[in-house]
Amino acid sequence: xxxxxxxxxxxxxxxxxxxxxxxxxxxxxxxxxxxxxxxxxxxxxxxxxxxxxxxxxxxxxxxxxxxxxxxxxxxxxxxxxxxxxxxxxxxxxxxxxxxxxxxxxxxxxxxxxxxxxxxxxxxxxxxxxxxxxxxxxxxxxxxxxxxxxxxxxxxxxxxxxxxxxxxxxxxxxxxxxxxxxxxxxxxxxxxxxxxxxxxxxxxxxxxxxxxxxxxxxxxxxxxxxxxxxxxxxxxxxxxxxxxxxxxxxxxxxxxxxxxxxxxxxxxxxxxxxxxxxxxxxxxxxxxxxxxxx
Amino acid sequence: xxxxxxxxxxxxxxxxxxxxxxxxxxxxxxxxxxxxxxxxxxxxxxxxxxxxxxxxxxxxxxxxxxxxxxxxxxxxxxxxxxxxxxxxxxxxxxxxxxxxxxxxxxxxxxxxxxxxxxxxxxxxxxxxxxxxxxxxxxxxxxxxxxxxxxxxxxxxxxxxxxxxxxxxxxxxxxxxxxxxxxxxxxxxxxxxxxxxxxxxxxxxxxxxxxxxxxxxxxxxxxxxxxxxxxxxxxxxxxxxxxxxxxxxxxxxxxxxxxxxxxxxxxxxxxxxxxxxxxxxxxxx
Numbered sequence: 266x267x268x269x270x271x272x273x274x275x276x277x278x279x280x281x282x283x284x285x286x287x288x289x290x291x292x293x294x295x296x297x298x299x300x301x302x303x304x305x306x307x308x309x310x311x312x313x314x315x316x317x318x319x320x321x322x323x324x325x326x327x328x329x330x331x332x333x334x335x336x337x338x339x340x341x342x343x344x345x346x347x348x349x350x351x352x353x354x355x356x357x358x359x360x361x362x363x364x365x366x367x368x369x370x371x372x373x374x375x376x377x378x379x380x381x382x383x384x385x386x387x388x389x390x391x392x393x394x395x396x397x398x399x400x401x402x403x404x405x406x407x408x409x410x411x412x413x414x415x416x417x418x419x420x421x422x423x424x425x426x427x428x429x430x431x432x433x434x435x436x437x438x439x440x441x442x443x444x445x446x447x448x449x450x451x452x453x454x455x456x457x458x459x460x461x462x463x464x465x466x467x468x469x470x471x472x473x474x475x476x477x478x479x480x481x482x483x484x485x486x487x488x489x490x491x492x493x494x495x496x497x498x499x500x501x502x503x504x505x506x507x508x509x510x511x512x513x514x515x516x517x518x519x520x521x522x523x524x525x526x527x528x529x530x531x532x533x534x535x536x537x538x539x540x541x542x543x544x545x546x547x548x549x550x551x552x553x554x555x556x557x558x
Numbered sequence: 559x560x561x562x563x564x565x566x567x568x569x570x571x572x573x574x575x576x577x578x579x580x581x582x583x584x585x586x587x588x589x590x591x592x593x594x595x596x597x598x599x600x601x602x603x604x605x606x607x608x609x610x611x612x613x614x615x616x617x618x619x620x621x622x623x624x625x626x627x628x629x630x631x632x633x634x635x636x637x638x639x640x641x642x643x644x645x646x647x648x649x650x651x652x653x654x655x656x657x658x659x660x661x662x663x664x665x666x667x668x669x670x671x672x673x674x675x676x677x678x679x680x681x682x683x684x685x686x687x688x689x690x691x692x693x694x695x696x697x698x699x700x701x702x703x704x705x706x707x708x709x710x711x712x713x714x715x716x717x718x719x720x721x722x723x724x725x726x727x728x729x730x731x732x733x734x735x736x737x738x739x740x741x742x743x744x745x746x747x748x749x750x751x752x753x754x755x756x757x758x759x760x761x762x763x764x765x766x767x768x769x770x771x772x773x774x775x776x777x778x779x780x781x782x783x784x785x786x787x788x789x790x791x792x793x794x795x796x797x798x799x800x801x802x803x804x805x806x807x808x809x810x811x812x813x814x815x816x817x818x819x820x821x822x823x824x825x826x827x828x829x830x831x832x833x834x835x836x837x838x839x840x841x842x
Binding site: 482 | 635636638650669698
């Protein structure tokens with residue numbers, strides 16, 4: 266018994282300082298990404314969540330060039346980028362220019378990393394995440410930023426929900442929609458900033474959208490979707506840490522694979538439960554033909 | 559909530575020489591009317607006449623280029639809880655995790671900052687409202703699975719939760735079949751009578767509303783005239799409003815308005831072609 270335990274949870278998993286940092290940071294990240302992700306899905310706006318982490322990559326690279334903290338660099342770039350996207354899209358600009366700027370940001374990241382002569386593992390970890398790269402400073406930064414994001418989501422929760430589901434009603438009620446949209450874009454940027462150091466710029470999207478999408482199919486109210494999304498996100502990162510530590514598989518891969526697994530499972534569950542319900546309904550209604558759906 | 563002025567019969571909504579221009583296009587020209595509290599007013603007119611702009615002015619979402627709009631005696635400000643707004647329809651996909659009662663609950667406090675804290679009072683108010691609009695049976699269903707008529711009841715419900723003195727309804731009949739439309743009109747008329755609520759009901763067709771209307775605000779070409787159906791929907795009055803010959807005919811209690819071909823804006827070619835031959839009061 267203890268043999269199995271030790272194989273799954275090898276010594277050091279909960280005592281090694283670097284791993285303790287990781288546990289804390291990953292849990293904060295999961296809560297934040299799971300929360301913000303619900304609104305990303307509700308607004309049908311995966312674009313920002315997809316684009317900003319990549320743009321933010323250049324910030325991390327710039328930070329490494331000037332010797333600053335990576336998380337700070339990510340944050341500054343992510344917020345500036347999200348703000349710019351938010352302003353452009355308010356005027357319904359053709360997103361082509363936004364996309365080009367994002368690609369330029371990736372290119373700038375390349376430039377900064379070359380200039381700073383960063384060694385390959387750093388580049389790799391920024392793009393795809395890493396298990397043991399979270400410093401004590403990072404933990405504090407991630408924790409503080411995480412609290413800021415969660416409090417902000419709490420404050421805008423109701424108007425954001427109204428504006429995301431019935432924009433006309435929100436406008437009639439005097440909700441400042443333009444400001445709210447911009448604020449939300451910045452929240453996505455901050456959530457991305459937290460996620461990138463662990464999951465990586467290219468894979469952060471999965472944690473921002475996957476668990477929320479899973480929750481979407483398992484619950485019927487926004488509050489319960491939020492709870493499930495956070496729970497799934499925490500489960501994903503915890504399992505990914507254990508598996509990554511045991512098997513040396515990269516954490517970015519594990520997180521994105523587990524997110525997809527959670528999403529597929531949720532959809533299958535929803536499909537099965539609907540089928541079960543409609544069969545029960547058919548039994549009750551006799552030969553009534555059933556709507557396809 | 560704004561207290562009604564007990565001293566006088568203050569108009570619920572007053573437009574004082576209101577003009578609105580979007581860029582160079584003048585949408586409304588010198589609208590001047592006052593709606594008495596408790597009256598049920600149909601805002602009627604062809605597409606592009608400015609019906610929705612009238613509602614958006616009352617909501618404070620559009621500012622008059624000239625003139626002033628007063629609601630319950632005060633210059634409008636956005637987000638007044640004295641106004642209940644019912645949009646044309648609610649877009650929701652079947653998977654949207656929002657139940658009927660969640661949508662109605664957003665009507666109670668959706669614009670307020672902070673988290674929605676569940677409470678017994680809140681739930682009771684929402685239940686009572688769902689019952690009033692006849693939506694209690696599907697209170698826990700996802701809104702995306704409901705029909706147009708059912709959604710319209712919820713939209714009415716969410717507008718009632720702040721106990722508004724004025725209801726603004728933006729073409730609620732547009733997406734409904736005749737029977738659901740009839741039910742929505744009856745529901746609104748009953749509630750308006752019960753609660754002494756003033757109603758502005760936008761519709762392109764006056765006919766479904768004839769039985770419940772106190773007055774018609776007829777809009778054409780950026781101008782408007784307010785009065786009872788018999789005072790306003792007449793050949794001479796509408797001819798003057800349109801600035802061209804218009805003929806109003808009543809057939810078996812049905813009002814038909816024959817307006818010239820240019821009444822419907824030419825952005826929809828096929829609709830304009832309709833105008834000449836068989837335009838009803840609907841200008842459909």
